Amino acid sequence: MTATQAIRTVAQGEHPPLQRSAEERRSRTRQRRTFWLLAAPAILGLFGSFVAPLLYMVRMAFNRGSSDGVIEETFTLDTFARAVEDPYYWKVTLDTFLMGLTVAVLCVIVAYPIALFLMRSQSRFKSVLIALAIAPLLTSAVVRTYGWMVILGGGGLINGTLIDLGLITIPLQLANNFTGVIIGLTEIFMPYAILAMMSGFGKLDPRLEEAAGSLGANRIRTFLKVTLPLSLPGALAAGLLVFVLAISTFVTPRLLGGGAVRVLATEIYDQATGLINWPFAAALSILLLLLFGAMIAGYQALVRKLGIDR
Amino acid sequence: MTAVKLTLDRLTKQYRAGLAPAVDRLDMEVEEGHLVALLGPSGCGKTTTLRMVAGLMDPTAGRIVVDGRDITATPVHERGMGMVFQSYALFPHMDVAANVAFGLQMRRVAKSKQTELVRNALDMVKLGHLASRHPKELSGGQQQRVALARALVVEPTLLLLDEPLSNLDAKLRETMRTEIRSIQRRTGATTLFVTHDQDEALDMADRIAVMNGGLIEQFGTPADIYERPRTRFVADFIGRANLFEASVAAASGTGSKGETVYRIDVPGIGTSEAIGEAGLEGSQRTVLVRPHRVQVELGAQPGGLTGTIENVSYTGDALGYSIRLGDVLLQVERHTADGTIPARGEQATVRWAAEDAYVLPEEVRAP
Numbered sequence: 284m285t286a287t288q289a290i291r292t293v294a295q296g297e298h299p300p301l302q303r304s305a306e307e308r309r310s311r312t313r314q315r316r317t318f319w320l321l322a323a324p325a326i327l328g329l330f331g332s333f334v335a336p337l338l339y340m341v342r343m344a345f346n347r348g349s350s351d352g353v354i355e356e357t358f359t360l361d362t363f364a365r366a367v368e369d370p371y372y373w374k375v376t377l378d379t380f381l382m383g384l385t386v387a388v389l390c391v392i393v394a395y396p397i398a399l400f401l402m403r404s405q406s407r408f409k410s411v412l413i414a415l416a417i418a419p420l421l422t423s424a425v426v427r428t429y430g431w432m433v434i435l436g437g438g439g440l441i442n443g444t445l446i447d448l449g450l451i452t453i454p455l456q457l458a459n460n461f462t463g464v465i466i467g468l469t470e471i472f473m474p475y476a477i478l479a480m481m482s483g484f485g486k487l488d489p490r491l492e493e494a495a496g497s498l499g500a501n502r503i504r505t506f507l508k509v510t511l512p513l514s515l516p517g518a519l520a521a522g523l524l525v526f527v528l529a530i531s532t533f534v535t536p537r538l539l540g541g542g543a544v545r546v547l548a549t550e551i552y553d554q555a556t557g558l559i560n561w562p563f564a565a566a567l568s569i570l571l572l573l574l575f576g577a578m579i580a581g582y583q584a585l586v587r588k589l590g591i592d593r
Numbered sequence: 594m595t596a597v598k599l600t601l602d603r604l605t606k607q608y609r610a611g612l613a614p615a616v617d618r619l620d621m622e623v624e625e626g627h628l629v630a631l632l633g634p635s636g637c638g639k640t641t642t643l644r645m646v647a648g649l650m651d652p653t654a655g656r657i658v659v660d661g662r663d664i665t666a667t668p669v670h671e672r673g674m675g676m677v678f679q680s681y682a683l684f685p686h687m688d689v690a691a692n693v694a695f696g697l698q699m700r701r702v703a704k705s706k707q708t709e710l711v712r713n714a715l716d717m718v719k720l721g722h723l724a725s726r727h728p729k730e731l732s733g734g735q736q737q738r739v740a741l742a743r744a745l746v747v748e749p750t751l752l753l754l755d756e757p758l759s760n761l762d763a764k765l766r767e768t769m770r771t772e773i774r775s776i777q778r779r780t781g782a783t784t785l786f787v788t789h790d791q792d793e794a795l796d797m798a799d800r801i802a803v804m805n806g807g808l809i810e811q812f813g814t815p816a817d818i819y820e821r822p823r824t825r826f827v828a829d830f831i832g833r834a835n836l837f838e839a840s841v842a843a844a845s846g847t848g849s850k851g852e853t854v855y856r857i858d859v860p861g862i863g864t865s866e867a868i869g870e871a872g873l874e875g876s877q878r879t880v881l882v883r884p885h886r887v888q889v890e891l892g893a894q895p896g897g898l899t900g901t902i903e904n905v906s907y908t909g910d911a912l913g914y915s916i917r918l919g920d921v922l923l924q925v926e927r928h929t930a931d932g933t934i935p936a937r938g939e940q941a942t943v944r945w946a947a948e949d950a951y952v953l954p955e956e957v958r959a960p
Binding site: 488499508 | 647648649668669670671672673674675676678680682683684685686695696699700743744747753
């Protein structure tokens with residue numbers, strides 16, 4: 284139907300037909316085809332590199348493994364039963380969760396003032412400061428972990444200094460335990476936390492703080508009443524990101540933990556490469572995935588409860 | 594005589610050494626209950642001045658005195674100013690009632706009293722029914738009213754408005770103008786109002802401070818500013834203006850408001866009359882004639898200045914002419930009812946009553 288026809292139909296008091304014209308339908312089909320063509324590489328890539336291995340992993344968890352590395356193709360819940368029944372894995376899971384939570388909380392606390400400062404800075408060197416804050420990302424986590432081993436170790440920088448100063452005689456146990464891993468992870472994930480918060484702080488208009496000030500709020504009350512509530516979504520998102528990164532990281536717990544720190548990631552590694560028990564490693568991986576899911580659900584419930592998704 | 598509420602004493606702000614000051618030794622006195630507009634082009638220092646009064650910015654030098662008390666060093670949260678920001682700056686995480694209650698909460702007003710005051714303030718801006726909405730759910734005009742209620746509910750020492758109407762559409766701006774003015778009159782809040790819109794300033798203000806380059810060019814009533822500008826900048830910035838240089842000849846009488854009537858000689862054009870302050874005889878001065886005060890007749894007529902019509906613009910209500918008189922292109926505006934529309938290139942004679950031309954007291958600045 285041409286435009287003139289349409290006008291005439293309306294003018295005559297008839298309703299134009301609700302059906303789409305053939306031409307319109309053809310153009311819609313064409314649009315849809317373009318969409319799938321453009322999305323195809325990404326979908327294929329994602330399927331091949333992520334979805335398929337994940338499905339394979341899920342299937343693997345239902346096989347039966349043994350300590351001699353033989354994988355029996357079957358369909359059993361043995362692996363899950365073992366993970367659930369053995370209190371050791373409950374402890375590992377709990378430790379993983381607590382480590383992730385501690386690192387996330389510490390990281391947010393340490394990175395928050397930095398992110399706020401970088402957001403607010405009027406300095407000419409602002410971009411340089413931001414680059415400096417995220418520069419550690421240029422070095423691999425492995426190298427930085429070794430750095431922390433040097434700093435935190437028994438004869439390391441901190442203990443050496445404290446002993447030289449005569450403050451302590453026996454070195455503090457800073458490495459090869461959870462303390463070391465948490466210190467290391469907090470520093471390693473700080474740049475992520477800073478970046479996540481800076482993007483999350485977008486709505487934080489300095490005018491709002493000025494308005495609070497003009498209405499009689501001093502700096503502390505302005506922070507508590509205005510800055511903090513408005514920056515909370517960014518801080519929470521950063522916390523979630525760090526938590527997810529922390530519970531899935533393997534290198535730092537392994538190296539800085541010195542074998543004493545047992546979390547899901549190190550456990551999965553040991554099962555998969557040391558004991559070649561792939562089915563059990565797969566089951567533990569699913570456990571880790573569930574932990575992710577629980578955390579994300581918890582995060583969303585929290586966001587909704589605080590009403591900050593508005 | 595009314596009391597002086599706010600005094601600015603040589604108030605200066607220089608953002609960086611070596612840079613021209615944004616506000617330069619500003620002196621101003623604001624009377625209790627007045628609405629004063631700080632008017633000027635962007636970068637003239639009007640917002641800087643307001644922010645210094647609010648306490649959001651430290652002056653480089655000078656003093657701010659409110660009710661006889663020097664508050665230059667008082668931090669923002671102890672000044673008790675009510676500020677309305679250009680972007681309104683409503684707290685997005687609080688509903689309308691909580692936004693308005695914020696200042697009362699900071700002053701530790703009792704809860705029940707808070708509720709009552711908030712209700713009154715919202716009723717005043719006709720938003721009582723939207724108390725539980727969030728700022729995001731309000732229109733621009735409504736947000737503006739909330740911001741106004743939030744600033745007024747604490748009975749501020751001064752109400753400070755930073756371009757409060759610039760984010761509204763033209764029609765709403767007119768309504769809000771009247772409304773802000775009537776609320777201001779009712780509450781009697783002494784108000785400083787920053788704007789770059791001369792209509793707004795003329796319409797709303799008791800006094801206007803025209804600012805330019807960090808200085809106050811003129812401080813006076815809207816009529817003063819419009820009719821008796823002191824400088825070429827003010828004459829040009831406020832309303833439409835014909836400005837040309839003339840030699841002021843002998844005084845020839847006294848105007849109705851006591852000004853001196855001078856004969857003026859416009860080089861290459863002819864002589865006419867204008868009024869001005871006493872003692873300007875024999876000087877070179879700029880003369881201001883508003884376009885709608887010029888009378889125009891077609892053809893060369895005796896007793897006026899004759900020129901050629903270069904352009905005619907018809908806008909329905911009015912006819913605008915551009916008439917070439919020597920080096921001067923005179924803008925003239927007449928009601929369409931005055932007669933037929935002349936053609937370009939025709940001759941026309943212009944004249945004005947002595948009272949309609951004003952000799953600026955400012956000396957002609959060397960170009």
